[in-house]
Amino acid sequence: MSKLEKQKNTLPFIQLILFLAIIIIVQYKLFMLAFTVLAIFIIYSAITGKQKRVFLWMLAGYTIGYVIFLFGDRLIELLPFHINILMILSRMLLLIPIIIMMYIAYKFNEKMNFYWTKPNWQAKISFPFIWTGFHSISIKLFLIIAISINIISFFPFILQMSHQLSTFFILFLLLFSSINAILEEILWRGIILTRLVDLAGEKTALLISSFAFGLSHLILGYSFLTCMLFSIGGIFYAGMTIRSGSIYPAIIWHFIFNILMIASGLIPFIN
Structure with a gap:
């Protein structure tokens, strides 16, 4: 197996580890660390195929969307509404990472969601x-x-x-x-x-x-x-x-x- 083939086989697993690492880092609000790690991997992935890059960009989109989500959540807390209404508005902010990630998938000409179809209930x-x-x-x-x-x-x-x-x-x-x-x-x-x-x-x-x-x-x-x-x-x-x-x-x-x-x-x- 050539060095390039080994790299292609290894890169998906590295990205899976990166995905979990970014999820954990974001939970502790270490956003600068998250963006730095992502930037390094995006630059590195420039030599790989499109499908390898799209996952990293989607992960970056998730991180950006989550930062905006948290910022928006703080702004919502300042609104003069009942706390239960604020809770509903807070959940609606999940639209932000969704929209960003859907846009990235669109720009890469990738299907946004494999599973937005009628279910096979007998499966x-x-x-x-x-x-x-x-x-x-x-x-x-x-x-x-x-x-x-x-x-x-x-x-x-x-x-x-x-x-x-x-x-x-x-x-x-x-x-x-x-x-x-x-x-x-x-x-x-x-x-x-x-x-x-x-x-x-x-x-x-x-x-x-x-x-x-x-x-x-x-x-x-x-x-x-x-x-x-x-x-x-x-x-x-x-x-x-x-x-x-x-x-x-x-x-x-x-x-x-x-x-x-x-x-x-x-x-x-x-x-």
Whole structure:
């Protein structure tokens, strides 16, 4: 194998490590370090193919978008609105990295999202390893079982809450849950998963994107253990997306999960 061939085989794995490193660095708001590392790799990748460069530019777009997201979040806190409205506006800022990354994909003439199609509900997914396991069922049945388990798990905590079913509470419940689910899934199981699949294949992309998804919650104040639980959830979100060929099953599950978190008080609603 020639030196150039070894470089082509090694570069995707280096970029995967870089991806995780940038996600962690951004969580700790070390943006100058993130941009410096990215600039070095972008210059280095100038001698490689287009597909190698597009991933680095998409990662740079994510980092830029996240910086703007955090800056916008601070500005939103200054607005004279109720805190629950501010929480909804904050989640809408996820549009910023999404738009930037979509624009970069467009400039490179790359498909923005492999999974923005009608789902194959009869496609099979296995437990616990998506492609293999002790049992395989359809995406539809898997989704019904997963949501049922979530409802049963959250039900004791929901009973302890004393929310009044006001119009404001219901609006917050629906708006926050839908906006957060749709935008996070477009970003993580849409754009980012697409680029990782293109770079390293489905199985590697599933694991790396899910681990990074969990880590991305560190900046929100969640513990590392909780973030790893989010990563496990991300594995099944990504698994459903890849096996069904669509992002919609993950959006539905994510939406219901957000509703349960609000109803149980894990995502706070302030009366």
